[in-house]
Amino acid sequence: MWSLVILILLSLFAYILTDELIYKLQSLFINAGLFGIDLCKVSKEKIPEAIGVISGCVFLITILLFIPIGFGYSLMDRGNFPHHEFAELLAALLSICCMLLLGFADDVLNLKWRYKLLLPTIASLPLLVVYYVNFNSTTFIIPIPLRQFFGISVNIGFLYYIYMGMLAVFCTNAINILAGINGLEVGQSVIIALSIILFNIIELRGDQYKAHNFSLHIMIPYLATTLALLKHNWYPSKVFVGDTFCYVSGMTFAVVGILSHFSKTVLLFFLPQIINFLYSVPQLFHIVPCPRHRLPKYSAETDLLRASRTVVLKKDMPLLTKVVLRIFTSLKLVDKVEDKDGVILNNMTLINLVLIKLGPMSEVQLTKTLLVFQIFCTCIAFLIRYPMASYFYDLNIYNNFVS
Numbered sequence: 001m002w003s004l005v006i007l008i009l010l011s012l013f014a015y016i017l018t019d020e021l022i023y024k025l026q027s028l029f030i031n032a033g034l035f036g037i038d039l040c041k042v043s044k045e046k047i048p049e050a051i052g053v054i055s056g057c058v059f060l061i062t063i064l065l066f067i068p069i070g071f072g073y074s075l076m077d078r079g080n081f082p083h084h085e086f087a088e089l090l091a092a093l094l095s096i097c098c099m100l101l102l103g104f105a106d107d108v109l110n111l112k113w114r115y116k117l118l119l120p121t122i123a124s125l126p127l128l129v130v131y132y133v134n135f136n137s138t139t140f141i142i143p144i145p146l147r148q149f150f151g152i153s154v155n156i157g158f159l160y161y162i163y164m165g166m167l168a169v170f171c172t173n174a175i176n177i178l179a180g181i182n183g184l185e186v187g188q189s190v191i192i193a194l195s196i197i198l199f200n201i202i203e204l205r206g207d208q209y210k211a212h213n214f215s216l217h218i219m220i221p222y223l224a225t226t227l228a229l230l231k232h233n234w235y236p237s238k239v240f241v242g243d244t245f246c247y248v249s250g251m252t253f254a255v256v257g258i259l260s261h262f263s264k265t266v267l268l269f270f271l272p273q274i275i276n277f278l279y280s281v282p283q284l285f286h287i288v289p290c291p292r293h294r295l296p297k298y299s300a301e302t303d304l305l306r307a308s309r310t311v312v313l314k315k316d317m318p319l320l321t322k323v324v325l326r327i328f329t330s331l332k333l334v335d336k337v338e339d340k341d342g343v344i345l346n347n348m349t350l351i352n353l354v355l356i357k358l359g360p361m362s363e364v365q366l367t368k369t370l371l372v373f374q375i376f377c378t379c380i381a382f383l384i385r386y387p388m389a390s391y392f393y394d395l396n397i398y399n400n401f402v403s
Contacts, residue, residue, distance in 0.1 A: 003070050007217060011224035014062040018228035021054050022239060034107065036240050040181060040298040040305060040363050047237065050107035052245025055225040056100045059248070062221040063093060070217065084134045085214065091130035092218060092255040096248060098123035099172065103247030116176075116243075117169055123251060124168035127258055128161050137261075144391075164258050167267070171257075172250030174273035177280060178350060178370075179246065180295040181305070181363050182237035186230040187371045188272070189249045193223045195269045195378045196256060199385070208261060215256040222252050235364040268381035272374050276350035279333065282324050283348045288312060294347035296355055296366070304360040307335065307352040313342040 029035060029048035036049045071086060102119040105111070111119075138160035142150045156163075179185045197219050200212040226249070232239045257266035267274070283290035289310050296305035312321060325343065328334045335356040336345035346352045354369055355361070361369070 003066075004213075004216060004220070006069055007066055007220055010062055010066055011221045014058050014221055015224040015228045018055050018058045018225045019231060021058065022051055022229065022232050025054060026051070026239060034242075038182075038237065039293070039295055041236070042300050042303075047240055049240040050104060050242030050244050051232070051239040052229065052241040052243075052248065053100065053104045053107075055229040055241075056096075056103075056244060056248040059221050059225040059252075060093060060097060060100065062225070063089075063218065066217070066221075085210070087130050088134060088214065088259050089217075091126045092259060094126045095123050095168075095255055096251050098126075099247040099251040100244060103242070103244035106247070107242040107244050116173060120169045120172040120247070120251065120254075121165050124165050124254065127168070127255060128164060131164070131258060132161070135261075164254075164263065167257065167263055168251060168254040170250075170277075171254045171266075171270070172247045174270055174277055175250055176243060176246040177284075178273055178276045180293070180351065181367055182235040183230065183233050183364075183367045184351075184370060185241055185246055185249075186226060186233045187367060188374050189245075190223065190226055190230055191371060191374045191378060192249075192253060192269050193219055193226060195381065196253070196266065197223065199262070199265060199382075200260075203262075211260040211262075215260040215262075218252065218256055222249075235367060265381070265385055268384055269378060271377035271381060272350060272370070279350060279353060280348050282321075282328075283310075287318075287321055287324050288345075288348065291347070294349050294352070296351055298363075299360070302360065303362060305355060305363055305366055306360040307346040307355040309344050310347050311342050311344050314340075317342075 026048040030046050034049045035046040037044050038047055102123060138157050139153045139155050141153050175185055175189060200215045203212045229241060233241055253266055257263040282288040289312055291310055295308060297308045298305055334345045336343050346356050
């Protein structure tokens with residue numbers, strides 16, 4: 001436990017360092033051409049972009065500095081050195097470091113979406129190799145109502161590694177597509193990080209103490225550096241975090257979920273991101289036209305945001321598009337206007353859905369609304385993970401296999 005106290009002190013220093021570096025290095029990013037214009041503001045001043053690389057670097061450095069402290073006693077007694085735990089930590093750092101590098105490359109080179117799906121897969125390979133060597137547990141526990149058909153558990157073998165690779169891809173991109181207004185990317189990441197830390201603290205009393213202790217050693221420095229970034233990214237944003245931050249955050253959550261054996265619980269903390277992804281599928285797969293930016297539309301006269309829109313031309317409308325629009329319209333998930341030439345409807349993101357349901361609102365109010373929804377979903381996640389799980393699982397068996 002003493003190691004956690006030292007880690008918290010290091011993390012406090014990391015917060016101060018990140019805060020200071022972001023303040024001092026903003027001009028370097030602008031001079032290097034890494035800047036953007038806030039499309040939801042009247043002002044057209046240059047705002048430094050890809051600042052997530054600063055918080056990511058300090059986060060990694062903090063964990064690296066902690067290694068001699070965390071493994072200090074073990075280094076003195078080489079016969080009892082925890083090689084498996086050390087390999088896990090190095091693999092975690094390697095995967096996160098890869099995403100830091102690849103994310104910054106994306107911010108600089110503006111890579112296409114197909115590469116954004118490929119990069120997390122490559123970066124997760126060290127993670128999967130260490131998981132295979134140290135654990136190689138590929139068993140799913142079957143809910144009690146289905147056990148008469150499938151038994152208590154099912155070993156899915158290699159498919160489990162595909163699932164974990166897809167988890168890394170989802171986590172890194174899910175935060176990236178629920179973005180675009182001041183403080184949202186960092187705010188949702190802070191809430192997810194706090195949710196994981198709370199879950200780890202609850203589970204420290206159980207049989208998986210080492211796994212959750214490992215997760216805390218990664219999440220606490222991450223939270224500290226991310227809070228410093230949020231200070232500068234909150235409305236009105238002085239910096240943009242870029243894809244670098246989204247990649248590092250997603251990979252960090254995937255790392256602790258996989259190596260600490262609670263990957264399904266991590267997905268529960270991603271409920272808003274899952275909803276946003278499912279709602280966005282028609283545009284992500286170009287069933288419905290998808291513009292480059294799906295940000296809300298800003299009105300300078302009212303200083304409010306309203307849902308942005310896209311146009312579907314009737315003459316080019318495939319049958320699948322017609323079916324999708326009919327389903328979404330019947331479920332009242334789109335606000336559309338139809339004329340003889342085509343259909344005008346809102347862009348399919350959770351941000352725009354909130355605006356069509358609650359009406360135009362200020363950017364800061366929209367961010368707060370979405371973050372409150374994130375907190376609400378976290379409460380639902382804990383409800384599913386604890387009280388409801390007992391109805392579907394024998395918890396003694398579940399806690400031994402859960403991941």
